[in-house]
Amino acid sequence: MKIIENKIKFCIKNLKSYEPVLFKGKYKLDANENSYDLPKLIKRKILKKILNIPVNRYPDPEARSLKKILSKKLKVKKDMIFIGNGSDEIIFYLAQSFLEKDDVVIIPVPTFEMYKIISKINAAQVIEIPLTKDFDIDDKNIIKYAKITKAKFIFIAYPNNPTGNCFSKDKILNIIKNTDAIVIIDEAYFEFSEKTFIKYLKKFKNLVILRTFSKAYSIAALRVGYMIANKEIVKILNKIKLPYNANSISQVFAKEVLLNEKYLKDNIKKIISEKEKLYEKIRKKFFVLKSDSNFLFLKVADIKKAKKIFQKNKISVRIFNSGYAKDFIRITIGKKEENRIILNALNKL
Ligand code: PMP
Numbered sequence: 429m430k431i432i433e434n435k436i437k438f439c440i441k442n443l444k445s446y447e448p449v450l451f452k453g454k455y456k457l458d459a460n461e462n463s464y465d466l467p468k469l470i471k472r473k474i475l476k477k478i479l480n481i482p483v484n485r486y487p488d489p490e491a492r493s494l495k496k497i498l499s500k501k502l503k504v505k506k507d508m509i510f511i512g513n514g515s516d517e518i519i520f521y522l523a524q525s526f527l528e529k530d531d532v533v534i535i536p537v538p539t540f541e542m543y544k545i546i547s548k549i550n551a552a553q554v555i556e557i558p559l560t561k562d563f564d565i566d567d568k569n570i571i572k573y574a575k576i577t578k579a580k581f582i583f584i585a586y587p588n589n590p591t592g593n594c595f596s597k598d599k600i601l602n603i604i605k606n607t608d609a610i611v612i613i614d615e616a617y618f619e620f621s622e623k624t625f626i627k628y629l630k631k632f633k634n635l636v637i638l639r640t641f642s643k644a645y646s647i648a649a650l651r652v653g654y655m656i657a658n659k660e661i662v663k664i665l666n667k668i669k670l671p672y673n674a675n676s677i678s679q680v681f682a683k684e685v686l687l688n689e690k691y692l693k694d695n696i697k698k699i700i701s702e703k704e705k706l707y708e709k710i711r712k713k714f715f716v717l718k719s720d721s722n723f724l725f726l727k728v729a730d731i732k733k734a735k736k737i738f739q740k741n742k743i744s745v746r747i748f749n750s751g752y753a754k755d756f757i758r759i760t761i762g763k764k765e766e767n768r769i770i771l772n773a774l775n776k777l
Contacts, residue, residue, distance in 0.1 A: 439529070439551035446545055454742035455769060457760040460589065460617070460723050462646040464695040464763070470688045477680050487676040494679050497686050498654060502626065507659040510666070511682075513673045515616060515640040515653030516542055521665045522581070522612065522636070522655075523550040532577035536565050538590055538752040540614065543583040555579070558752060563591050563717055567599035574607040582607065585614040587621050590746065590758040592719035594623050604632050610661075612636045619644030619696055621720035626656060633658050643722060644696050645685045650678040703761045709771055723760045728777055731755050741773045 433441075451458070491511040499506045512518035519542055527533070529551040535543050537556040544554050555577065557569050565584065574582060582603060587594045604611045613625050615637055629635055636657040642648035652674060655665070685692065699722050707724060710716045716726035728734045734757060735747050746758040759770060 437551075439548060443545075443548060446541075451744050452742075453739075453744040455762060455766050456744050457762050457766060457770065458744040458746050458758075459648075460643060460721070460758075460760045461648045462644060462695065462722070463699065463761065463766065464646060466646045466685070467691050467695075470684060470691055473688070474681055474684045477684065478677055481676050481680065483676065485676075486672050487674060487679060489671045491674050491679050494652075494674075494683050494686075497683055501686060502656060504626070504629070504656055505659070507662060508629070508656055510655040510657070510662045510669075511674045511679075512653045512655065512669075513675075513678075514642060514651040515614065515638045515655075516546075517651075517673060518638060518653055518655045518665070519543065519546050519612075520549075521669055522610075523547055523552070525664050525668055526580050526610065527552040532573075532579040533581045533583070534570055534574055534577075534579045534609065535583050536570065536588070536595075538588075538748075539583065540585050540589045540616075547581070552580070553577075556752075559588075559591070563588075563593055565595040565599050565603070567596075567602045570603050571606045574603075574609050579607070579609045582609045582611045583614065584611065585616065586623065586625070587617045587720040589616070589721070590723070590725050590748070590753055590756070591717055592721045592723050592725045592758075593717055594621055594720045597623070600625070601628070604628070604635055608634065610634050610636055612638065614638040616640045617643055617721035620700060620722050623720065629656065629658065633660070636661060641682050641685060645682075645692065646695070647678075647681050647685060650681045652678050652682040699761050702764060702767055706759075706761065706767050706770070710774060713774070713777075723758055725753075725756055725758050727756050729755075730777065731757075734777055737773050737776050741769065743769060743773055745770075 495506045495509045498509050523546045527550040531552045533547040533552045534555050536559055547554050555573050557566050560566050615624055618624055638655055640653040710726055714726045716724055738745055748754055748756045
């Protein structure tokens, strides 16, 4: 329809809709969620709290009580925290606040696809810098291109998705120190890696850290993520955020999950130990990367055959047919039984 078409923003015209994998199988190991649902004990506590929420009222626009708990836990000031409807939304707000048409965003690849998609929606130019042969970040090239292009953002997932590893800390510090860009370190899988850049926030004002409740904390359905950054950046995001982006029920879930963290620790431990076992078994036959997250990244000789075998066994994993991760598969660590089924499927390759 021409009447619509000639009005679309130019940067959006050629974009395709993001198509999340629609789950058809029996074993869902494709989105790096926690394979364990939130323990019933915590769900019951939350249900009681939810009964008392006046749902005729708008949520607390500043999510103050959630920020208070986070601030205590992370030992950062409340004004350094920003709550989002998932970390995806925070990436969107960052892009909307800082990116003008044709500004440059640098992304090491392969990585989480939303960095590129959101940058493009906001009319930026994306420069992709491939990882080194050993799947580390190419700090020299990133610094070089950031300087030439006066890049505004450099995104670094730590651990990286889909490769699962944490890049070298020194290389990342080198990037932070040697560019003017805002370096966004996405620690979505922090609770599995236990590696963080939080302590560098004081020293480097161009550093932003993202976290989410969608992975280790088992509440992907509730959509809560947060940013920790210097208060100037938080203030800027507050200018553009939609007033009630974090709904009341999600705020309660996030708070209770933090207050009951000890009940989640067991599941995190189980996932890490299952991952190590699966890794040892898979590496006997395939190239598989050591992982700091809750998923494994491995290479197969025949990706089409792999796809067929996984489909036949009703297992949903992330299969890369093209791009920088071509011929690799990303498998979320499941429960013991699911991991056994994964191994059986891989043994047929
Ligand atoms: N960052 C990374 C690196 C991820 O892998 C994901 C989820 N796949 C996200 C962010 C998105 O998290 P959220 O659910 O908080 O939007």
